[in-house]
Amino acid sequence: MPSIRVVNLKKYFGKVKAVDGISFEVKDGEFVALLGPSGCGKTTTLLMLAGIYKPTGGEIWFDDQLMNDVPPKFREIGMVFQNYALYPHMTIYENIAFPLRAKKMEEGEIKKRVYDVAKKLMIEKLLDRKPGQISGGQQQRVALARALIKQPKVLLFDEPLSNLDAKLRMMMRAEIKKLQEDLGITSVYVTHDQAEAMTMASRIVVFNKGKIMQYGTPDEVYRNPKNLFVATFIGNPAMNLIRNLSYIRKDGRAFLISKSLHLELPEDVAKKIEEAKKQEGLVLGFRPEDAEIVHEESGLGFWAYVYVLEPLGRDLIINLKVSETDELIKVFAESGVVVDKDEKVFVKLRPEGIHVFDSETEELIV
Amino acid sequence: MKGKGKAWIFLTPMVVLVVMFFAIPVILTIVLSFTNMDYTFKWNFIGLGNFKDIATDFVIPKVLLNTLIYTFTTLALFNVGCALLISLLTTSMPDRWGSFFRTLWMLPRLTPSVVYGILWLWIFDPTEHGLVNFIRAQMGMPPQDWLHQAPMVIIIVANGFIGASMGMLIFTAAIKAIPTDYYRAALIDGASWWMITRKITLPLIKWQLLFVTAYQTLSLLTSFEYILIITNGGPTFRTEVWALYTYHMAFSNYRFGYGAALSVILVILGTVFALLYLKMFKFEDLMQKPKVEVD
């Protein structure tokens, strides 16, 4: 299986820069997700990998071969589409056999291969039906079968699960991951669902506005977001942000302050902010699970009041506000914590969970 | 909503006009077909006399044959064949080029018929001033009198260049409505243009193919305007089709009764086709929301 290397890839549609100079690498047999909001260029990138779109600039390499103007049919790829793209007038059998017919394979071999792949995906009973007569989940399997039958070296997925209901989606998620691991086919998976990307991929490319925001393992993009976009896009609920903070040093101690907030910083964090030479327009970020609610001031943290409670069964999310005008802060409550609405509480932060961003460049400082 | 009275306020202007110039002539045509009315406009009922005459009219077999040749050759070569070819080719090239060609193919339909006639008279002009003979002259061949050599070819081609545009519009719209992912999937699966056309595009526009075939059969059966202008049926009945023969009988020979009888047969023929495609394609469903006006 080849590795994929994308270098400074660009795709412009007239004046619109759909993909604007991106570079990343997919290792042999790796499963990489392209994650981003709709219209961020992730599907365009996938279609360039497939050879449907020709890049405006940059390079696409499969191993050591430049693929830029190699037509799709020579790329040895399989692709699963969002709407499955099953041909409505053909039976399931004909749909799955289509790639082999394009290769002018002999009928006996086609039949054998179709039955093999159908068995693997548990759709052998559907072969005589038309796509309109089977369920969404079954169509999904047929689309997978059609992508796999020609034994591709690269698999491309374009939001394949977004048309399924939540339960089926969870199931197919696990199945596709298992299938990919078993076959070891280099895979690129486009999705706007961060949970899908986090659970399935070994690495995630986070996209926004045609650019790569961050490329790393699920743990990296979650723990160490490189910028505000990644911080807010990944994680559910998203990372808490407190904006418009200023950095000051008083009596040798370092603080982040605003009209309503006063947070003393640990020395290592303070040093990094001083290195970055930023004093104004700082943004504090921390994940809901990196804070806890206590009733008295203790160490690193700040005071806020309880806004509304969201019980989720197993967990409880406490929504807080520092002041009337600030954004909501969500914190997962520790079991046994009892708070009332409008109660003043202390939000205690874990020192390693603190992130500070520059609001101008949106980049991470700490 | 109810509104019995008001509905008729909206409909009256249309109904009056349509009854006067459309519904009454329909009935009148049928009545006239049983008379031998001529330029004296006397009502003289002769029963089935006209129809008996038609059965023995020595020109009729020639006219019928011409009509069938003209209708089905034009249909196959242009109204469906050429229309399909244009649609398939222009949807497989950058759309700027595609719409350029489709726009050009719309031109003949919107040109006044007499002016369009001039173009074909020039193309097949018997002297070297004409396009075909000019090209022949460049290759050292003598000019031919095409209007005498191949009048049927001329009227088929001339009508075909107009007739292709309706099919072209319908096929193009249908092809463009096929989800792009089908094509992308097929390209990735390694299918050639020809295989995609054969296995995906054509099966998916099958319905439109049938519709255009049926509808255009009817249109061609009753069209005679361009033939009247270009050859006027000649030379010696070689391009005389049923509709034109009807026209000649009524307005050149002033045999109004006979012309009406010929019309009735044409209408019966047309109705048979109409009923056929009404049944075949559930025409009433189809006509719920027509948004294009071409024929």
Place this chain on the structure above:
Amino acid sequence: MRLSFYQRHADKIRIFLFILIMFAITSPIILSYAWLILRSFSVDMNGFIPTKLTIKNWRFLWSEIKGYPNIWKTTFNTAFVAVMVMLLEMIMTSMGGYALSRFDFPGRTSMMKFILVLHAFPSVSLMVAIYYVLKYLNMLDNLWGIILLKAALETPWATWVMKGFYDGIPWEMEWAGLVDGYSRFQVWRKIILPLVKPGVAVTAVFAFLSGWSEFIFINTFIFSQEFWTLSKYVKATIGDFRFADYGLLSAVGVFYALPTIILFFFVSKYMIKLTIGGVKG
């Protein structure tokens, strides 16, 4: 990857080939229209190259040609027919389409079926009877006869098209208007009609073009030169020895076709963009 030049560029080669084929099959259209325009400004042509340019072919615009009516009078007649047919059809189809789409009255279904049945009667088959009706109404050799006739024959079908446009307007719009206290007629005039403007525009353009280009009815039901329209004028010039060199003929042809070709550039966009909603798959 080792690919031949053809394999690598199969796409571009195919597109290039298709464009060539399209040029080939479109060439009669391109060549003949180019010729028509060039010829109208030349004394003579050697193939496609005008040997000498002239405006003498256009003399019919400022001097009378013996045996022919005044060109401007003829042009006026043509425009008169086209505009009147257009107005009549606009009024009748925008009212009729609304009634068929929005009113539930006895006879609605049978009326719609009747329209379909009428459509099976091509106008050519009715010419004899129409001749009789026009004669009876004393409207032979009269432009109003042609106008009413054309409008009557085209309205049923155009009403179907308009009904389609009305069908696309949500009922809520109409209910809102009625709730606000407008009468049914006011709702139509003030709310619904502006919403189907594209439909009215399409109907109008087609009615105008069809009126402007009308030939058969003029040729059959008009006798006096003072009522000629351009189609009759051009038809008369075909075969006339004074027009035999194509010069005058092509100039008259260009003059006649010009308005349709100008309109055409608006219409073709419309026609190609309009999805054929009824023709489902």
